[in-house]
Amino acid sequence: EPEVTQTPSHQVTQMGQEVILRCVPISNHLYFYWYRQILGQKVEFLVSFYNNEISEKSEIFDDQFSVERPDGSNFTLKIRSTKLEDSAMYFCASRTGRVQETQYFGPGTRLLVL
Amino acid sequence: AQSVTQLGSHLSVSEGALVLLRCNYSSSVPPYLFWYVQYPNQGLQLLLKYTTGATLVKGINGFEAEFKKSETSFHLTKPSAHMSDAAEYFCAVTPNFGNEKLTFGTGTRLTIIP
Numbered sequence: 001e002p003e004v005t006q007t008p009s010h011q012v013t014q015m016g017q018e019v020i021l022r023c024v025p026i027s028n029h030l031y032f033y034w035y036r037q038i039l040g041q042k043v044e045f046l047v048s049f050y051n052n053e054i055s056e057k058s059e060i061f062d063d064q065f066s067v068e069r070p071d072g073s074n075f076t077l078k079i080r081s082t083k084l085e086d087s088a089m090y091f092c093a094s095r096t097g098r099v100q101e102t103q104y105f106g107p108g109t110r111l112l113v114l
Numbered sequence: 115a116q117s118v119t120q121l122g123s124h125l126s127v128s129e130g131a132l133v134l135l136r137c138n139y140s141s142s143v144p145p146y147l148f149w150y151v152q153y154p155n156q157g158l159q160l161l162l163k164y165t166t167g168a169t170l171v172k173g174i175n176g177f178e179a180e181f182k183k184s185e186t187s188f189h190l191t192k193p194s195a196h197m198s199d200a201a202e203y204f205c206a207v208t209p210n211f212g213n214e215k216l217t218f219g220t221g222t223r224l225t226i227i228p
Contacts, residue, residue, distance in 0.1 A: 033215065033216075035216075041220070042204070042218045042219060042220045042221055043158070043204060043206075043216075043218040043221075044218070045215040045216065045217070048214075048215055056214070056215060058215075091157060091158060093216075100146070100165040100166070102148070102160055102163055103216060104160070105150075105157050105158040105159075106157055107156060107157035108156075108157045
């Protein structure tokens with residue numbers, strides 16, 4: 001069964017460093033999402049992406065964040081200058097364009113900013 | 115705008131007992147509703163979803179949920195808990211016009227007592 005994959009599974013970085021989190025959505029999916037979950041808190045929406053542009057973003061998704069689909073398979077989330085409060089689990093999700101279709105989530109990347 | 119309220123951040127039930135996880139939603143448009151499960155150190159897995167049609171929805175692992183519009187509820191139940199059900203459960207909502215972000219509840223951590 002096709003699944004969303006994410007790399008790396010864990011990343012440790014120093015405050016102020018840039019990180020890129022990578023996702024490979026399911027191949028026939030058209031809509032892509034990033035969510036994050038700070039430890040002990042609920043899953044929060046960051047951004048949605050369709051047709052090579054951002055379709056919606058949350059207040060969390062400020063100028064330090066960017067997303068890109070550099071080729072036909074990868075979907076990346078870049079944090080330009082990480083802060084301590086960026087430490088979280090980051091989930092990628094994707095879905096087809098069909099009505100009533102579910103978002104399928106990847107296993108997540110746990111980011112720790114020191 | 116949509117929101118989800120999950121009553122109880124923790125629930126403990128005995129093995130073999132009924133599991134009832136509560137979810138109430140608020141939505142300005144007809145919603146799609148979801149239950150996701152997160153096992154320790156893993157990503158989000160879809161348990162079941164309500165989009166249209168039958169209001170009693172059956173999912174994986176013996177779980178089911180009933181959409182009650184009059185009560186704005188989508189409670190998750192399982193008649194007999196199993197040790198493997200120990201996990202965190204998230205209710206989520208999205209507008210029914212499809213490709214929008216998921217809004218999650220705060221989650222309920224289910225513990226099964228042998």
